[in-house]
Amino acid sequence: MTDQAYNFAYLDEQTKRMIRRAILKGLAIPGYQVPFASREMPMPYGWGTGGVQVSAAVLTPEDRLKVIDQGADDTTNAVSIRSFFQRTAGVETTTKTAEASVIQTRHRIPEEPLREGQILVYQVPIPEPLRFLEPRESETRKMHSLEEYGLMHVKLYEDISRHGHIATAYAYPVKVEARYVMDPSPIPKFDNPKLSDNPAIQLFGAGREQRIYALPPWTQVASLDFEDHPFEASKADHPCGLCGATESYLDEVITDDAGGRMFVCSDTDHCDTRQAAGHRGKDAA
Amino acid sequence: MDAHALEGGFADPARDAAHAFRAIMNAMARPGTLHDITGATPPAPLSPAAGAALLTLCDTDTPLYLAGDADCPAVRDWVAFHTGAPLTGPSHCMFALGRWEALGPLSTYPVGTPDYPDRSATLIVEMDALTDTGARLTGPGIRDAAALSLPGIDAFCANAARFPLGLDFLFTSGAQLAALPRSTHVEAA
Known part of the structure; x- marks a missing residue:
């Protein structure tokens, strides 16, 4: 039963148009972070406000929604977001990966391979992969525009010199179509290979940081590594x-x-x- | 203002726009695929697909350039009533609408900046027909190769060569829609 006090999928239409335009630019420039005017949602930052806004902008009444939090369908975050859209958009929900048309996820990619026509929406806390190396947005933006990613390789190299291997186990940086370095959100690096050549549309929403980015289906996504220390999904x-x-x-x-x-x-x-x-x-x- | 300008919008704006956006997003995510997009009945010469794209994406925040035939009083009134998009020239638009011949030259549109490549125009190109034959497309969103009846080759090659800068295209004909983002590599079949 849809809650008639709200517009379909909670957000007002002008907000949805703004988010939809950002999603289209994100799909046209895979891996590039598109700024958007993130709205306050009826949940705190860090609980998936970015993912919820992206989901609200893409949901249609016929969709079947699955929400997972660290892979689980039955955690507080997943249950609340699922019932939020059940109430405001009247969509069917499911816990089965195969039956879902839209899957909102926090920090995992489902084990079952996705298929064409499915949409995977990631909740992203910090969208900028270079943020912990360079705190200034003006500088990281310049680094992306100049394709200046040496700092990221230095970070991975320091991992190796300190630990003997690349110790980054989650939010492992990737390069999209040999152009943009992207944060895959804090998914375990075990999931990184599934980002590449995936038949589903992958959308990333960061609410507090006000960024949306995207991977169209069949996009080539490579985890950063070195010839003598190749990437390993563990x-x-x-x-x-x-x-x-x-x-x-x-x-x-x-x-x-x-x-x-x-x-x-x-x-x-x-x-x-x-x-x-x-x-x-x-x-x- | 002609009373006809008040008609032809989405009957159920939130749900119709959601369906129309899904078609546009699927088209942009899978270049070369054709999608049905309905719900709008704009005045001539606009196609229903172009009208639905305008209603879904344009509002007071998006300067719009109407090129050639599309720049007529009936369309201006319809756009003003249903979207409120300010009309502008090609150099400051976020969206442009018209036939391929009327939209050129492409060098006048904003292609974004190196820092913000998303600040670029999206061109809605009205076509007589759309088929999945013609120019060969490869790149993100395409498994092996796709084909689309593009109105040219060279202009799209030059556009793709500027990646990550560049223009993005929606092609509309009747109630059908296809898209070509700047990331797609285009060559003659």
Whole structure:
């Protein structure tokens, strides 16, 4: 049931037009951060205000929405955003990756491969990959325009000299179509290969920082690395305790005060689907 | 103002605009694909697709350039009533609308700056027909190669060569729409 007190999908039409224009420029310049006039949303910054605004601008009444937070459909953030759009846009919702037409995500890409026609909306906290290396927006903007990304390679090199390998494990910087260096949002680097050549449209919204960027389908996205230290997508070296999956990204869950722990799929839909198909891990009840 | 100018807008603005935007976004994300876009009935000579694109993207914040035939009192009144977009010349527009011959030369439109390549014009090009044959397209949004009946080749090659600066194009014919972003590489078939 749509809440009639609000416009369709909460935002007013002029705001949606402004966001839609930014999305189109973002798609035309893959990896470039388009400034937009982010609105105050009925949730605090850091809870996905950018993703929510992008979702509001792309949703149609026929869409089926899935929202995940660190891969899970059942966390507070995911549940609230799902019910927000259920109420203001009247859209159907689902937890199944395959059934969703629009997926809003915080910090994960679903395990199940996406298909053409799906839209993946990322919630982005800090869209500027160079921000922690250079705090001035005027300078980072100049660095992007001049394609001056040496500083990022120095950072990765310092990782290697200090730790023996590139220690960046999430928000691992990527280069889009050999032009813009982009922050893929804090997804684990395990998910980085899925950014490239993906059949779905990928949209990134940063509410507090007021930036939108995008990857059209089949865009080439390369994780930055060195010839002698090639990029490696890593995960905990365990099978999932519940479904026994060996290929999925795992969360480590502390189970008691005595060092007990288990590893479970971070993608709850993937894990549930596997368990329903009869797969069992060593910790399954 | 002619009373006809008050008609032909979206019947259900929020939902019609959402559908129209999905068509435009899919077109821009997958250059060379054709999409149906309906809901608007603008005055002649505008196509329903061009009218829907205007209603979806233009408002008081977007200077609009009407080129050639499109710059007639009926269209001006319709645009003024339904979008409120200020009319301007090609050098200061965010959107331009007209037939290919009327829109040129492309060198007069803003292509963005190195710091802000998004501050560039989007051209809505009215076509007699749109088919997925003709110029060969490659680049982001295209798996292997796509084809689109573009009104030329050289102008689009030159546009793509300026990446990340450049213009983005929407092509409209009847109730159909296709798009060509600056990131697409264009060559003769």
